[in-house]
Amino acid sequence: MPEMIATRELTLAQAVREALAEEMRRDSTVCIFGEDVAEAGTPFKVLSGLVEEFGTNRVIDTPISEAGFTGVAVGAAMTGMRPIADIMFGDFLTLVMDQMVNQAAKVHYMSGGKWKVPMVMRTTLGATRRSAAQHSQSLHAWFSHVPGLKVVLPSTPYDAKGLLKTAIRDDNPVVFFEDKMMHHKLKGPVPVEEYTIPFGVADIKREGDDITLIGTSSMVQIALGAAELLAEAGISAEVVDPRTTWPLDEKTLIDSVKKTSRAIVIDEGYGRYGVTSEIAAVIAQGAFYDLDKPVMRMGAMHVPIPFSPPLEDLTVPTEKSVFEAAQALCR
């Protein structure tokens, strides 16, 4: 984080709301589509207060038609608006795949660069909310796979605000994932002054020498917790947050691993064919001769997320599991 003149502590939800409000004030073409986004401020209460300031013409409650209002967002984006489509639970992204993958992601290229789709899809990821298999998935890898889309995974309130403002100003379709467990639980310093954060620039959240922990979204917080435990055990861990899975700041990831010689990639999506696989491959290619141990991946267990708390807790990386894995790698 750069030097800040004046900061205050905000929750992730407050940071997101502030980014939206600032951009909506700055640009009258920014509008929000989604289910229960207006007076209810979404079930997660992230948008509370926006409709009072901007009215129902710009904070727009939609029917439960994810494909329908996402399609409207794509077309509106092409014709002069900067819409934000709010997909309540990331699990519902299955319903918007055609709009995002075949429409939003393709329009610019397919038209030879003539039409643009400056839209943002805000959605959630993350398990451990006791919400079972259809309200707990982290499906950001799917979007990271598709050329034409950009994918953002903020891990702190500071990053969330700066990255969301960049997303809204970007001329491409951007999918913005917020861990719903962090909305109200995670607090952090956010400058009073306006700022944005560029895409494709990883952030070193903690410096260290013995091992690199690459985390995304809430897994950055897990990695920071693990780094604390590792420090007590005499191991110095560096925590790196790519912040965007596409564009991906390969250089910062590779440079960190060249320095530490060991890496664990932690992401809440499924490990198989997921974000961890991609980043591990990037490191293997870029830092092969500097590695002392194979790159390790930690993601969601390859099962539908179970409801029962003791079962659910087994499916995602924890501070403890990351700590133990890192300790084993450093042995």
Add this chain to the structure above:
Amino acid sequence: MTTAIGKEKLLRMYRQMVSIRLFEEQVNELYTRALMPGLAHLYIGEEAVAVGICEALRSDDYITSTHRGHGHCLAKGAAPDRMFAELLGKRAGYCKGKGGSMHIADPDTGNLGANAIVAGSVGIATGAAFSSKHLGNGRVAVCFFGEGALGQGVVYEEMNLAQLWKLPVIYVCENNLYTEYTHFSETTAGDILQRATAFGVRAERVDGQDVRAVYSTANELIERARRGDGPAFLLCDTYRYTGHHVGDINRDYYRAKSEEQHWKSDRDPIKIFTEHLISEKIAEQTSLEKIQTEVATQMKSAVEFAVNAPYPGAEEVDQDVYA
């Protein structure tokens, strides 16, 4: 009911219909001469729909189109040479050769793009109508799709949204009787218009082979939408003369030759319109023939332009992925 249409407009409609017909004949020719990569879906037989509707639009109004989209693009004002270039994958094409037959897009004529996902552009058209309303620029969006799109749920999501928000969008369903190789009666339950009226969307049905009827009805629905009175659904009965695509030659297993013949001899949109123009003394046979010759010459040189145009350079392959 048809409103009075001025002579100049009528002749323009005639020229546009002939342009589409001759354009498509050239496409077929390019395919048979193995000059065209991939396939193309011809619009021959359906010309009155695109022309009748686009003639009722302003040049800054929007359209979205389909895999069978050449007619819509031409009717909205696209130039044949750059369209042929796109069909051949050339740099001079509307999309620099990156889109091809099924994806022609052109901001200059309000063409938001042709879509190869059946019902894929219903959201885009509805979104364009949202922008028009929000920005207050008075534009109307027309969404063309075949009756096959009626099987996609997103069509109904969009009609619901458009009616709730009174958006200026016209959903134009071109019922040419067949999806690919299946008669629409096998895929479409109930009454098509009622699917729209159930949402409170104004729905009309028109003879898609009669360009004046299409124009008049479209004109009314478009002006109604422009006034802020909401979306409409326009069902156009029509027929595609040729195969689902240029390679669909043997069609006996899904439709009879006699049926094709009937449409060509008795229901041809250009013939029907020609008879009207002559019997009403709006034009003489010779002046119509002159238009045909002019269009034929234009198409020939447009094809020549495209055939001789260069392909995009290899360095362009990863350009335009991101804006």
